[in-house]
Amino acid sequence: MNSRERILAAIGQNKPEYQPLPEVATFQSDYPDLVAKFSEILRFIGGTPVLVADYEEAEKYIRQTYSDLPRIVSKVPALQQLATTEWDVIDPHQLETVDLAIIQGVFGVAENSAIWVPEERGGHRVLPFICQHLVMILNASDIVPNMHDAYERLNVGESGFGVFIAGPSKTADIEQSLVIGAHGARSLSVVLLQNS
């Protein structure tokens, strides 16, 4: 017998009597204002929510806020004009010098301000991690209350890779002092579009 067979046989022998799955495994969250809850949590975890009317205002905000960053990639068609360099490199290592990446999220989750980003939205899987700063664009109407709703909406296996991103990267490993900017993006702005 190889290890696979041995492990499976041991489990077959040792596992307890069959226990059914629980009938209730999803719960509702009643947040009166999803955008407000999302924004509150995002601030709490070190991100910056920005409410704008449309892409035009989004562009203005990004130009104003990140004017000092030379290397910008944009994976958002409507904000292509902000890009100063290509995201479409052959080797993802080449993205190391990216200062700012602009990426469109699919939907957000109010209870924890996580945003679902499948690999297609980043072009390269590593883009939202390797960039120094990250801006995510999200339709304000695309916010669900909690993680149960999120998985209801999601077919996780559809993309080879997908990630919920909640806030900028951080660590508290040194004496529990929170430091924003560990290995991933040092900052995260979420630009919420109201008219789309």
Next chain:
Amino acid sequence: MMNHSEAAEKFTEDVDRTTWHDKTLWFVREKRDKAVFQIPEWEALREAASRIKHNALSNLDEYLLEFEQNAVKNGVKVHWAADGHEHNEIVLQILKETGATQMVKSKSMLTEECHLNEFLLEKGVDVVDTDLGERVVQLANEPPSHIVMPCIHWKKEEIGELFHEHLGTEKGASDPKYLAEAARQHLREKFMTRRAALTGVNFAVAETGGFVVCTNEGNADMGAHLADVHIASMGIEKIIPKARHLGVFLRLLARSATGQPVTTYSSHFHRPRKGQTMHIIIVDNGRTTQLGRPDFRNSLKCIRCGACMNTCPVYRRSGGHSYHNAVAGPIGSILAPNLDMRKNADLPFASTLCGSCSNVCPVKIDIHDQLYKWRQVLTAEGYVDSAKKQGMKLMASVLSNPKLYRFSGKAGRTMMRFAPFSVSNPLNPWYKQREMPEPPKESFREWYVNREKK
């Protein structure tokens, strides 16, 4: 090897340090409470998680097969390892096939359990741990002392000294921001140059053949998305049946661990990226044996949040290393005797049986009951005489120092409320040592918070 009580005695010699350690962990416990109070359905959520895990364990072989089948369909190579050594050999073999002699690794308690780093080092492979806390203990040649916060026992001045020596930071620097930035730069170079990356697995989904890795730092993703080969190591118990169950577990994990609403990154891996190879190693290493112990099999429900450690009055005052096991604290003390009863007979005695661990556990493991049951098993097997004595010494050193004791009023109260059950209990030597005053049921703060919930 020092047993738990000797190691704990040594740890508590430095009273200020012990108090500091105790407070730091209690601070995390309080953050957890704040996060939990915001979820009205918390108890129902725990119940759901517990039942999903019971279902998973009761059908584990089928789910593993389903997971394997789907993962293979997704283009992932699946390996099975009976023990730590086989796991390590598989990793080495993959590295050889890749032609890689260097690897980056994100947090994986399983690889600590398997002693992967030592093994690879011997074979000439350079492994770099990329979680900041893990890098600290790696540079210091130590194992992690906590499953979520690996260097929780290190002070920032000491980390400054360590980084000065190894990373060339300024002497005397102790600003966490500065030190974290130094680590970022140091590790970026590793991410950019390593062709192989190993990550742990938080959840493996039978239904889809995918797995989820949760981090705050982004190190798992930096490693995996830049490397030619990604190896993911998982214990057999990481399986959950359906993708939608992730909703339950992701709501519980970070809140229980650090009080965050969710980790910064919850990464869902299903297929390798173009040109990459992806491997999953499914590891037993004693888990099937534990599954066969009716009294202890529930320990396999653990999602490694660390909440039971943060709340444990003994862990907080004796430090993770005193447990001489990859996983420390209350849950480690249930898992360890399964691996080696003789070596770990002392660990189930490293507890006051106060029950705080069971109360915070997001998957409702009856931790303190299992600790009590292990004492009985170990007694019956003849391992206990010395362990029991050590247990008494432990309680004396860890809990009798008035300066230490005064701090954690809440833990003391919790413990005393359980006292009636424990007083006449010969397996709980703590109560032989002292007479306990009648405790107030709640501190004012707790009363105030609970009042709002009622």
